[in-house]
Amino acid sequence: MRISVAADSTDGVAERVVSELRRRGHEVVTHGALGDGERDDWAWACELAARDVSEGRAEQAVVCCWTGTGASIAANKVPGVRAALCVDAYTADGARKWNDANVLALSLRLTSDVVLDEILDAWLAGRPSTDPADVANVAHLDAI
Numbered sequence: 001m002r003i004s005v006a007a008d009s010t011d012g013v014a015e016r017v018v019s020e021l022r023r024r025g026h027e028v029v030t031h032g033a034l035g036d037g038e039r040d041d042w043a044w045a046c047e048l049a050a051r052d053v054s055e056g057r058a059e060q061a062v063v064c065c066w067t068g069t070g071a072s073i074a075a076n077k078v079p080g081v082r083a084a085l086c087v088d089a090y091t092a093d094g095a096r097k098w099n100d101a102n103v104l105a106l107s108l109r110l111t112s113d114v115v116l117d118e119i120l121d122a123w124l125a126g127r128p129s130t131d132p133a134d135v136a137n138v139a140h141l142d143a144i
Protein backbone atom coordinates (compact mmCIF):
# COMPACT_ATOMS: atom_id res chain seq x y z
CA MET A 1 0.00 0.00 0.00
CA ARG A 2 1.13 3.56 -0.62
CA ILE A 3 1.24 5.49 2.68
CA SER A 4 2.07 9.15 3.16
CA VAL A 5 3.87 10.06 6.39
CA ALA A 6 4.25 13.58 7.81
CA ALA A 7 5.89 14.90 10.96
CA ASP A 8 6.94 18.29 12.28
CA SER A 9 10.07 16.82 13.79
CA THR A 10 12.19 13.72 13.56
CA ASP A 11 12.07 13.35 17.35
CA GLY A 12 10.57 10.25 18.91
CA VAL A 13 9.05 7.69 16.63
CA ALA A 14 8.63 9.69 13.39
CA GLU A 15 11.53 8.06 11.57
CA ARG A 16 10.58 4.67 12.99
CA VAL A 17 7.13 4.99 11.44
CA VAL A 18 8.79 5.31 8.02
CA SER A 19 11.24 2.46 8.54
CA GLU A 20 8.59 0.14 10.02
CA LEU A 21 6.17 0.75 7.17
CA ARG A 22 8.93 0.13 4.59
CA ARG A 23 10.04 -3.01 6.43
CA ARG A 24 6.47 -4.25 6.19
CA GLY A 25 6.54 -3.76 2.42
CA HIS A 26 4.67 -0.48 2.04
CA GLU A 27 5.61 2.35 -0.30
CA VAL A 28 6.17 5.45 1.82
CA VAL A 29 5.97 9.11 0.79
CA THR A 30 7.35 11.62 3.31
CA HIS A 31 6.47 15.21 4.18
CA GLY A 32 7.54 17.93 6.60
CA ALA A 33 10.62 17.21 8.70
CA LEU A 34 10.79 13.76 7.09
CA GLY A 35 10.60 15.24 3.60
CA ASP A 36 13.08 17.03 1.45
CA GLY A 37 13.15 20.73 2.27
CA GLU A 38 9.40 21.12 2.76
CA ARG A 39 7.90 23.39 5.39
CA ASP A 40 7.93 21.30 8.59
CA ASP A 41 5.36 23.11 10.75
CA TRP A 42 2.70 20.57 11.75
CA ALA A 43 -0.29 22.23 10.07
CA TRP A 44 1.46 22.42 6.71
CA ALA A 45 3.20 19.04 6.84
CA CYS A 46 0.11 17.12 7.97
CA GLU A 47 -2.10 18.88 5.41
CA LEU A 48 0.18 17.58 2.64
CA ALA A 49 -0.09 13.97 3.82
CA ALA A 50 -3.86 14.25 4.23
CA ARG A 51 -4.19 15.74 0.75
CA ASP A 52 -2.28 12.74 -0.62
CA VAL A 53 -5.11 10.57 0.71
CA SER A 54 -7.90 12.93 -0.30
CA GLU A 55 -6.55 13.32 -3.83
CA GLY A 56 -5.70 9.65 -4.39
CA ARG A 57 -1.89 9.79 -4.24
CA ALA A 58 -1.88 7.56 -1.14
CA GLU A 59 -4.32 5.07 0.33
CA GLN A 60 -3.55 6.03 3.91
CA ALA A 61 -1.42 8.49 5.86
CA VAL A 62 0.30 8.74 9.20
CA VAL A 63 0.58 12.25 10.64
CA CYS A 64 2.70 13.08 13.67
CA CYS A 65 3.32 16.01 15.96
CA TRP A 66 4.44 16.31 19.57
CA THR A 67 0.93 15.80 21.02
CA GLY A 68 -0.73 14.33 17.94
CA THR A 69 -3.57 16.79 18.41
CA GLY A 70 -2.57 19.39 15.82
CA ALA A 71 -1.72 16.64 13.34
CA SER A 72 -5.20 15.13 13.68
CA ILE A 73 -6.95 18.51 13.50
CA ALA A 74 -5.04 19.53 10.36
CA ALA A 75 -5.71 16.21 8.63
CA ASN A 76 -9.41 16.25 9.52
CA LYS A 77 -9.85 19.62 7.78
CA VAL A 78 -9.17 17.92 4.44
CA PRO A 79 -12.30 16.59 2.68
CA GLY A 80 -12.67 12.82 2.75
CA VAL A 81 -10.11 12.38 5.50
CA ARG A 82 -11.02 10.55 8.70
CA ALA A 83 -8.02 11.01 10.96
CA ALA A 84 -7.80 9.25 14.32
CA LEU A 85 -5.38 10.04 17.12
CA CYS A 86 -4.40 6.60 18.39
CA VAL A 87 -2.52 5.86 21.59
CA ASP A 88 -2.51 2.07 21.60
CA ALA A 89 -3.58 -1.01 19.65
CA TYR A 90 -7.15 -0.81 20.95
CA THR A 91 -7.73 2.73 19.69
CA ALA A 92 -6.03 1.89 16.37
CA ASP A 93 -8.21 -1.20 15.91
CA GLY A 94 -11.33 0.78 16.81
CA ALA A 95 -10.40 3.60 14.47
CA ARG A 96 -10.18 1.23 11.52
CA LYS A 97 -13.20 -0.86 12.53
CA TRP A 98 -15.72 1.73 13.71
CA ASN A 99 -14.52 4.92 12.01
CA ASP A 100 -13.01 3.57 8.77
CA ALA A 101 -10.18 5.96 9.59
CA ASN A 102 -7.80 6.56 6.70
CA VAL A 103 -5.26 8.71 8.52
CA LEU A 104 -3.45 7.62 11.68
CA ALA A 105 -2.40 10.49 13.94
CA LEU A 106 0.36 9.85 16.47
CA SER A 107 1.90 11.72 19.37
CA LEU A 108 5.68 11.80 19.10
CA ARG A 109 5.76 12.37 22.86
CA LEU A 110 3.58 9.48 23.97
CA THR A 111 4.32 6.72 21.49
CA SER A 112 7.10 4.35 22.50
CA ASP A 113 8.72 2.04 19.94
CA VAL A 114 6.86 -0.97 21.36
CA VAL A 115 3.51 0.80 21.36
CA LEU A 116 4.16 2.04 17.82
CA ASP A 117 4.67 -1.52 16.61
CA GLU A 118 1.44 -2.59 18.31
CA ILE A 119 -0.45 0.37 16.83
CA LEU A 120 0.85 -0.37 13.32
CA ASP A 121 -0.02 -4.08 13.65
CA ALA A 122 -3.60 -3.22 14.65
CA TRP A 123 -3.98 -0.37 12.15
CA LEU A 124 -2.69 -2.32 9.14
CA ALA A 125 -4.70 -5.45 9.98
CA GLY A 126 -7.88 -3.52 10.73
CA ARG A 127 -10.85 -3.53 8.38
CA PRO A 128 -14.00 -1.36 8.44
CA SER A 129 -17.04 -2.85 10.11
CA THR A 130 -19.91 -3.89 7.83
CA ASP A 131 -22.47 -3.47 10.62
CA PRO A 132 -25.15 -1.15 9.15
CA ALA A 133 -25.01 1.20 12.15
CA ASP A 134 -21.25 1.63 11.75
CA VAL A 135 -21.57 2.14 8.00
CA ALA A 136 -24.29 4.76 8.57
CA ASN A 137 -22.18 6.63 11.11
CA VAL A 138 -19.21 6.81 8.78
CA ALA A 139 -21.39 7.83 5.83
CA HIS A 140 -22.88 10.62 7.93
CA LEU A 141 -19.43 12.15 8.42
CA ASP A 142 -19.50 13.35 4.82
CA ALA A 143 -22.85 15.01 5.44
CA ILE A 144 -21.82 16.93 8.56
Ligand SMILES: O=C(CO)[C@H](O)[C@H](O)COP(=O)(O)O
Pocket residue numbers: 008041042065066067068069070071
Ligand atom coordinates in the same frame (compact mmCIF):
# COMPACT_ATOMS: atom_id res chain seq x y z
O1 LIG B 1 2.09 19.03 19.14
C1 LIG B 1 2.18 19.93 18.34
C2 LIG B 1 0.99 20.53 17.71
O2 LIG B 1 -0.19 19.90 18.07
C3 LIG B 1 3.52 20.47 17.98
O3 LIG B 1 4.38 19.42 17.69
C4 LIG B 1 4.03 21.31 19.15
O4 LIG B 1 3.21 22.45 19.26
C5 LIG B 1 5.48 21.72 18.96
O5 LIG B 1 5.63 22.50 17.83
P1 LIG B 1 6.95 23.41 17.64
O6 LIG B 1 8.11 22.48 17.75
O7 LIG B 1 6.77 24.00 16.27
O8 LIG B 1 6.89 24.42 18.72
